[in-house]
Amino acid sequence: MRTDTTVADVTVTEVAFPDPPLRNCAGLHEPWAIRSVMQLRTVGGFAGLSESYGDENFLAAVRRVGREVPGLSVFDVNGLAAVVARTLGGSDIPDAHGLIGPSSVDKSLARVLAFFEVAFLDAAGRVSELPVHALLGGRVRASVPFSAYLFYKWAAHRDADEDRWGEALDPDGIVAQAHGMINEFGFSSIKLKGGVFPVEQEIAAIRALAEEFPGRPLRLDPNAAWSVDTSHRVARELTGVLEYLEDPTPGLAGMAAVAARTTLPLATNMCVVGFGDLARAIPLGSVGVVLADHHFWGGMRASLQLAKICDVFGLGMSMHSNTHLGISLAAMTQLAAAIPNLTYACDTHRPWNAADVVVAPPVIVDGAVTVSDTPGLGVDLDVNALAELHENYLRAGITRRDDGAYMRRYRPDFRQPVGTW
Amino acid sequence: MRTDTTVADVTVTEVAFPDPPLRNCAGLHEPWAIRSVMQLRTVGGFAGLSESYGDENFLAAVRRVGREVPGLSVFDVNGLAAVVARTLGGSDIPDAHGLIGPSSVDKSLARVLAFFEVAFLDAAGRVSELPVHALLGGRVRASVPFSAYLFYKWAAHRDADEDRWGEALDPDGIVAQAHGMINEFGFSSIKLKGGVFPVEQEIAAIRALAEEFPGRPLRLDPNAAWSVDTSHRVARELTGVLEYLEDPTPGLAGMAAVAARTTLPLATNMCVVGFGDLARAIPLGSVGVVLADHHFWGGMRASLQLAKICDVFGLGMSMHSNTHLGISLAAMTQLAAAIPNLTYACDTHRPWNAADVVVAPPVIVDGAVTVSDTPGLGVDLDVNALAELHENYLRAGITRRDDGAYMRRYRPDFRQPVGTW
Numbered sequence: 001m002r003t004d005t006t007v008a009d010v011t012v013t014e015v016a017f018p019d020p021p022l023r024n025c026a027g028l029h030e031p032w033a034i035r036s037v038m039q040l041r042t043v044g045g046f047a048g049l050s051e052s053y054g055d056e057n058f059l060a061a062v063r064r065v066g067r068e069v070p071g072l073s074v075f076d077v078n079g080l081a082a083v084v085a086r087t088l089g090g091s092d093i094p095d096a097h098g099l100i101g102p103s104s105v106d107k108s109l110a111r112v113l114a115f116f117e118v119a120f121l122d123a124a125g126r127v128s129e130l131p132v133h134a135l136l137g138g139r140v141r142a143s144v145p146f147s148a149y150l151f152y153k154w155a156a157h158r159d160a161d162e163d164r165w166g167e168a169l170d171p172d173g174i175v176a177q178a179h180g181m182i183n184e185f186g187f188s189s190i191k192l193k194g195g196v197f198p199v200e201q202e203i204a205a206i207r208a209l210a211e212e213f214p215g216r217p218l219r220l221d222p223n224a225a226w227s228v229d230t231s232h233r234v235a236r237e238l239t240g241v242l243e244y245l246e247d248p249t250p251g252l253a254g255m256a257a258v259a260a261r262t263t264l265p266l267a268t269n270m271c272v273v274g275f276g277d278l279a280r281a282i283p284l285g286s287v288g289v290v291l292a293d294h295h296f297w298g299g300m301r302a303s304l305q306l307a308k309i310c311d312v313f314g315l316g317m318s319m320h321s322n323t324h325l326g327i328s329l330a331a332m333t334q335l336a337a338a339i340p341n342l343t344y345a346c347d348t349h350r351p352w353n354a355a356d357v358v359v360a361p362p363v364i365v366d367g368a369v370t371v372s373d374t375p376g377l378g379v380d381l382d383v384n385a386l387a388e389l390h391e392n393y394l395r396a397g398i399t400r401r402d403d404g405a406y407m408r409r410y411r412p413d414f415r416q417p418v419g420t421w
Numbered sequence: 422m423r424t425d426t427t428v429a430d431v432t433v434t435e436v437a438f439p440d441p442p443l444r445n446c447a448g449l450h451e452p453w454a455i456r457s458v459m460q461l462r463t464v465g466g467f468a469g470l471s472e473s474y475g476d477e478n479f480l481a482a483v484r485r486v487g488r489e490v491p492g493l494s495v496f497d498v499n500g501l502a503a504v505v506a507r508t509l510g511g512s513d514i515p516d517a518h519g520l521i522g523p524s525s526v527d528k529s530l531a532r533v534l535a536f537f538e539v540a541f542l543d544a545a546g547r548v549s550e551l552p553v554h555a556l557l558g559g560r561v562r563a564s565v566p567f568s569a570y571l572f573y574k575w576a577a578h579r580d581a582d583e584d585r586w587g588e589a590l591d592p593d594g595i596v597a598q599a600h601g602m603i604n605e606f607g608f609s610s611i612k613l614k615g616g617v618f619p620v621e622q623e624i625a626a627i628r629a630l631a632e633e634f635p636g637r638p639l640r641l642d643p644n645a646a647w648s649v650d651t652s653h654r655v656a657r658e659l660t661g662v663l664e665y666l667e668d669p670t671p672g673l674a675g676m677a678a679v680a681a682r683t684t685l686p687l688a689t690n691m692c693v694v695g696f697g698d699l700a701r702a703i704p705l706g707s708v709g710v711v712l713a714d715h716h717f718w719g720g721m722r723a724s725l726q727l728a729k730i731c732d733v734f735g736l737g738m739s740m741h742s743n744t745h746l747g748i749s750l751a752a753m754t755q756l757a758a759a760i761p762n763l764t765y766a767c768d769t770h771r772p773w774n775a776a777d778v779v780v781a782p783p784v785i786v787d788g789a790v791t792v793s794d795t796p797g798l799g800v801d802l803d804v805n806a807l808a809e810l811h812e813n814y815l816r817a818g819i820t821r822r823d824d825g826a827y828m829r830r831y832r833p834d835f836r837q838p839v840g841t842w
Contacts, residue, residue, distance in 0.1 A: 001794040002550045075551060076559030078761060128549045129423045130496060135556075137722060138497030275733045283704060301558060305729040312696045312730065340499060373422040 004044025005073045005127050010066040010119070013037045014054055015389035016396040017355035019323060020163045022151040025195030025225040026097040026416050027407030031157045032396035033323040036062070037357055037386060040119040042074060048123030049358075049381060051327035052115040052295055056399040057093050061112050064088065069116060074123040077301055084113045096402040098416070099223055100296055100320070101270035110274060110298035117299030118331050118377070125376035132334040132377055136304060139337035143368040145345040147219070148187035149321065150177050150209075151352075152196045158410070165352075170201070171208035178209060181351055186366040188216060189243070189345035195222030199230055199421065203237050210241050217345070221246035224270050225417040228257045235262035243344070244289050244316070247271065250419040255286040265289050269320035273297075275306070282313050289316035289344070292335075295328070300335045307339045319346035323353060326361030329369065330377040333362055337371040357386045425465025426494045426548050431487040431540070434458045435475055436810035437817040438776035440744060441584045443572040446616030446646040447518045447837050448828030452578045453817035454744040457483070458778055458807060461540040463495060469544030470779075470802060472748035473536040473716055475814070476821040478514050482533050485509065490537060495544040498722055505534045517823040519837070520644055521717055521741070522691035531695060531719035538720030539752050539798070546797035553755040553798055557725060560758035564789040566766040568640070569608035570742065571598050571630075572773075573617045579831070586773075591622070592629035599630060602772055607787040609637060610664075610766035616643030620651055620842065624658050631662050638766070642667035645691050646838040649678045656683035664765070665710050665737070668692065671840040676707040686710050690741035694718075696727070703734050710737035712768070713760075716749070721756045728760045740767035744774060747782030750790065751798040754783055758792040778807045 034054030265288035372378025455475030686709035793799025
């Protein structure tokens with residue numbers, strides 16, 4: 001077997017870039033979003049890129065695995081999974097914000113595995129002179145639609161200038177934000193991050209969007225802030241208005257209780273976040289749509305397996321987003337291109353962040369990203385930009401994302417509502 | 422995207438090779454087994470091989486698809502699946518023997534898709550200078566264990582000389598056959614094809630094997646010949662003796678009724694034969710082990726998806742075999758190598774057939790086949806042997822496998838027992 005595909009070394013660089021004061025039920029986005037960039041080199045001189053979370057406990061685990069990875073073939077994802085499991089054993093790597101559901105050992109391993117797997121696939125694509133989607137079975141679409149991702153937001157971080165999007169704290173503000181997003185990026189679908197204001201106000205925002213943008217698919221995601229009863233009430237009011245309601249309430253049982261009394265599909269990236277959840281969620285009927293996210297589902301190949309399971313069991317597929325840069329956008333696009341049953345527009349935070357670490361980041365035009373057919377993920381590192389964003393990271397002093405702690409600097413009594421509203 | 426991976430043309434050749442008079446509940450193996458060999462060429466001059474069924478209705482569908490395949494990339498399995506579906510539409514391609522469960526449109530499409538997909542993967546591996554297992558995520562084992570596959574058999578076909586294995590029509594004959602198989606191939610596991618004699622006799626054969634080969638995993642497969650009550654009786658008698666009981670009775674409901682009253686795992690390649698069956702079988706608890714067979718599950722990638730579903734829902738995985746040549750053995754080995762949760766020895770008919778169409782067929786030593794790390798499937802066509810086996814096909818005059826019709830030449834009143842014994 002050829003040996004030029006063997007991993008020589010892996011380096012991981014923390015980066016930070018400006019993020020607007022976006023609200024969610026966990027709190028408030030900090031002035032700097034943190035992420036991490038992986039560069040993999042093979043002994044044959046091929047490179048692979050990947051992007052993931054920036055939390056220091058996550059990166060400590062990644063670096064432990066990174067020391068064990070040299071010697072593997074970049075095609076050997078099964079070998080990689082074994083190295084991750086052997087190196088990390090029963091480690092749990094919790095995050096502070098809880099926006100992607102509870103942490104677990106399996107999910108922690110899947111998050112670390114995914115970070116490497118994308119770099120493996122990028123390098124494998126470059127070795128084979130093939131786009132990553134070809135290694136995933138081939139693209140079934142030429143472009144991937146993304147959704148506008150609206151947030152309640154403040155006009156500015158403390159002591160900072162107002163950002164270009166301005167304030168959005170009521171239905172009018174949300175509608176204005178949607179116009180801005182759609183004018184600039186051409187989105188066809190619209191998602192509102194909820195769980196911030198009393199449900200009546202969020203229902204009013206959705207109704208205002210429906211009136212202003214008739215026929216456009218709408219979604220609402222309160223990140224499990226609501227009780228089952230509140231979820232029932234919102235589902236009743238917004239059936240026929242939303243295409244799906246995302247994570248209204250916590251847990252498989254709570255979601256099942258909501259689902260049992262509505263025809264509105266419930267989507268999730270919080271209660272079905274690993275393969276182990278599927279075997280329980282499916283008989284319970286907890287969800288109708290799963291939001292894939294290769295960053296925590298174990299990578300792009302694992303996300304294809306998730307997609308097949310959704311297809312077999314009659315669940316819809318959409319895609320989740322965390323704040324990210326161009327490497328992740330390229331990976332999300334390559335993956336989405338290869339999933340036949342991904343029939344919803346994908347989420348992306350992309351419009352909120354202008355910085356990047358790649359030379360020519362994927363762009364959203366007419367609400368979609370054209371699928372790259374160039375080798376690998378189709379993006380090349382901008383080493384100067386990486387250095388600059390790493391400087392940001394060192395200067396920002398943020399080592400784990402904690403939207404709640406940041407919010408409490410403004411409102412000391414802030415507490416995240418979890419299934420209580 | 423590189424264009425040297427584009428399919429230029431596909432040719433399919435029918436072959437026939439001598440097969441002993443093996444008994445099963447469908448009847449008797451004919452003197453010639455029929456199969457088909459696919460040769461794919463890309464515009465870059467890369468070749469891909471595949472092997473599948475020889476029935477003329479299957480090959481008519483394959484040839485219709487073969488005319489539409491040029492122009493696809495050999496990496497584009499999703500594109501291939503779309504071409505198969507578009508070309509064949511709602512075609513059902515029944516087989517005459519019923520040994521792999523009922524026919525359906527989905528299964529027919531999956532069988533045709535699989536034939537091409539293996540040739541695509543072989544060519545893709547040669548293009549990439551990688552073994553097929555690397556394209557499937559990497560091998561998790563260096564060799565793949567196979568099981569001895571014992572059959573009740575006659576000494577000879579009519580007007581023919583006795584074959585080297587001789588007669589086996591009772592427990593002593595089966596034990597002698599097992600000794601011959603194990604001496605020659607070193608198998609650790611043993612499977613008996615049942616559904617041929619009254620259950621007491623088959624139970625006695627299993628008991629004789631258990632006594633003669635203590636500690637060796639044993640399996641019994643009557644191809645759904647038994648009633649639910651008979652299946653209960655056999656399960657009661659052989660719990661602790663068999664590692665699993667394969668397809669005792671027809672249908673998901675019947676299997677579930679058996680499974681509900683035994684701790685002996687039930688395996689299947691007859692009632693769960695497509696992804697659509699899984700969504701019904703899992704809640705019913707019909708089976709504990711699924712026997713993958715890339716030839717009818719839609720190919721090697723689809724079999725990996727099946728494996729993941731089995732893993733998620735706590736089902737065991739083993740591998741089914743039909744009479745086959747070295748290309749299929751190579752494909753089965755590459756696939757089995759890449760399935761982490763394939764924890765049983767695979768079935769193979771290999772010892773029953775000496776002929777082949779490849780230059781250096783995989784060999785079974787110590788009950789296992791070493792996983793090839795050479796590009797593609799790791800086997801090269803022997804064009805003279807292919808021509809010879811095609812001559813056999815033309816001479817034999819068999820255009821579809823029909824064990825029942827052949828049996829009725831000896832015993833005109835033979836009828837296949839289906840859930841009735």
